[in-house]
Amino acid sequence: MTSETFSHTIPGQPSLPSPEQIRRAPKVLLHDHLDGGLRPATVVDLAAAIGYDKLPETDPEKLGVWFREAADSGSLERYLETFAHTCAVMQTREALFRVAAECAEDLAADGVVYAEVRYAPEQHLEAGLTLEQVVEAVNEGFREGERRARANGHRIRVGAMLTAMRHAARALEIAELTNNYRDSGVVGFDIAGAEAGFPPTRHLDAFEFLKRENNHFTIHAGEAFGLPSIWQALQWCGADRLGHGVRIIDDIEIAEDGTVKLGRLASYVRDKRIPLEMCPTSNLQTAAATSYEEHPIGLLRQLHFRATVNTDNRLMSGTSMSREFEHLVKAFGYTLDDMQWFTVNAMKSAFIPFDERLAMINDVIKPGYAELKSEWLFRQTTTGTA
Ligand SMILES: O=c1[nH]cnc2c1ncn2[C@@H]1O[C@H](CO)[C@@H](O)[C@H]1O
Numbered sequence: 001m002t003s004e005t006f007s008h009t010i011p012g013q014p015s016l017p018s019p020e021q022i023r024r025a026p027k028v029l030l031h032d033h034l035d036g037g038l039r040p041a042t043v044v045d046l047a048a049a050i051g052y053d054k055l056p057e058t059d060p061e062k063l064g065v066w067f068r069e070a071a072d073s074g075s076l077e078r079y080l081e082t083f084a085h086t087c088a089v090m091q092t093r094e095a096l097f098r099v100a101a102e103c104a105e106d107l108a109a110d111g112v113v114y115a116e117v118r119y120a121p122e123q124h125l126e127a128g129l130t131l132e133q134v135v136e137a138v139n140e141g142f143r144e145g146e147r148r149a150r151a152n153g154h155r156i157r158v159g160a161m162l163t164a165m166r167h168a169a170r171a172l173e174i175a176e177l178t179n180n181y182r183d184s185g186v187v188g189f190d191i192a193g194a195e196a197g198f199p200p201t202r203h204l205d206a207f208e209f210l211k212r213e214n215n216h217f218t219i220h221a222g223e224a225f226g227l228p229s230i231w232q233a234l235q236w237c238g239a240d241r242l243g244h245g246v247r248i249i250d251d252i253e254i255a256e257d258g259t260v261k262l263g264r265l266a267s268y269v270r271d272k273r274i275p276l277e278m279c280p281t282s283n284l285q286t287a288a289a290t291s292y293e294e295h296p297i298g299l300l301r302q303l304h305f306r307a308t309v310n311t312d313n314r315l316m317s318g319t320s321m322s323r324e325f326e327h328l329v330k331a332f333g334y335t336l337d338d339m340q341w342f343t344v345n346a347m348k349s350a351f352i353p354f355d356e357r358l359a360m361i362n363d364v365i366k367p368g369y370a371e372l373k374s375e376w377l378f379r380q381t382t383t384g385t386a
C-alpha cells in the first residue's frame with residue numbers, strides 16, 4: 001500500500017476545511033434520488049394540494065425528523081418504505097416540475113456545480129401521466145432550477161438519470177426511454193430498490209440494449225448484498241459505475257502487519273477505475289456501514305479506488321453534499337486536497353461527454369479549490385503589534 005502525505009503539514013495553512021469552506025467548495029454529485037430529496041415543507045404543501053392524508057406529520061420540521069428517524073431503520077427494505085410518501089405527492093406535472101426545480105436550487109446553494117439526479121419514472125404514473133410526460137416535467141424543472149440558481153449567483157448543471165425498480169419488470173422500457181431522451185437532458189440509467197432477492201441479471205435485456213446503443217448506466221450494488229451483487233453488476237451486466245459498492249471491502253484483506261491484499265474482484269474494480277458512488281450517511285442508516293470512522297471510504301480512498309462522495313437521499317438522511325464532507329473531514333481528517341480528489345473523481349466518472357467533463361475539472365473545479373486553498377495566505381497579515 002502506498003502512503004501519502006497531504007498539504008496539511010504546510011505551516012500556517014489551516015489543516016481542516018471549515019463548514020463554510022466546505023459549502024463554498026465546488027462539489028459534484030453522481031448519486032442523488034429526486035424522490036429522496038424533497039424539502040419537507042414541499043411534501044406538506046403538495047400533500048395538502050392533492051388531499052393526500054397519509055403523511056405521519058404535517059408540520060414540516062417534524063416531518064423532516066420523521067423521515068430521518070423512519071429511514072434510520074437498519075434495513076434497506078424499511079428505509080425504502082418511506083418513499084411511499086414522497087412518490088405519492090409526485091404524481092402531477094406541476095409537482096414533478098416543482099420538486100426538480102427545488103432540487104437544482106438546493107444543490108446549487110450547497111455548492112454543487114454538477115449533479116446527476118435519478119428517479120424511477122414508473123413510480124409517477126398514478127394520476128395518469130405517461131412516462132414521457134414524467135421525464136419532460138422533471139427535465140423542465142431542472143432547467144428552471146438551473147435558471148433560478150443562476151439568478152442567485154450559483155452555477156449548476158443537472159442531468160437526469162432514469163431508474164428502473166429491480167422488483168418490477170419495466171427495465172427494458174425504461175432503458176428505451178433513457179435512450180430516447182439521451183440528447184434531451186437524460187444522461188444515464190440505473191436500477192434501484194431492494195437488492196437481496198433481486199439480482200441485476202433479472203434485467204439483462206435492459207443493460208444489453210443500452211450497451212448496444214453505446215449508452216451509460218450504473219447499478220445499485222454491494223449495498224444490502226455483497227460481492228456476488230457487485231460481480232454480477234460488472235461482469236454480467238457491464239455497469240459503468242456502482243451505486244454504493246461499499247461491500248467491495250469484503251474482497252480486501254488487511255494483514256496484522258498492515259499489508260493490504262486485494263482479491264480478484266476488488267483488483268478489477270480498482271484497476272479498471274470503476275467509480276464507486278459512496279453515500280456514507282445512507283449506509284449508516286441501512287446498516288451497510290457501522291460508523292463514519294469505519295466507513296470503507298477511508299480505506300478505499302487510501303488505496304486509490306475511484307471513490308466519490310454522494311448524498312443518496314437528502315430528505316431521508318437529513319443530509320447535503322456539504323454535510324457528507326463535514327462528516328468525512330471529522331472522521332478522516334480530510335483536507336481541501338482530499339475534497340478536490342473526490343470531486344475530480346466524480347467529474348471524471350460523470351455520464352456527460354469527455355470534453356465537458358474536462359472543462360468542468362479545469363475551468364470550474366480546480367480554480368474553485370485553488371481559490372479556497374489560497375485564502376489562508378491573505379489572512380496572515382495583521383495590523384496591530386503584539
Ligand atoms: O440506497 C438506495 N438503494 C436502493 N434503492 C434506493 C436507494 N435509495 C432510493 N432507492 C429507491 O430508488 C427509487 C427511485 O429513486 C426510490 O423510490 C427508492 O425506492
Ligand SMILES: [Zn+2]
Pocket residue numbers: 031033192220243312
Ligand atoms: Zn441510491
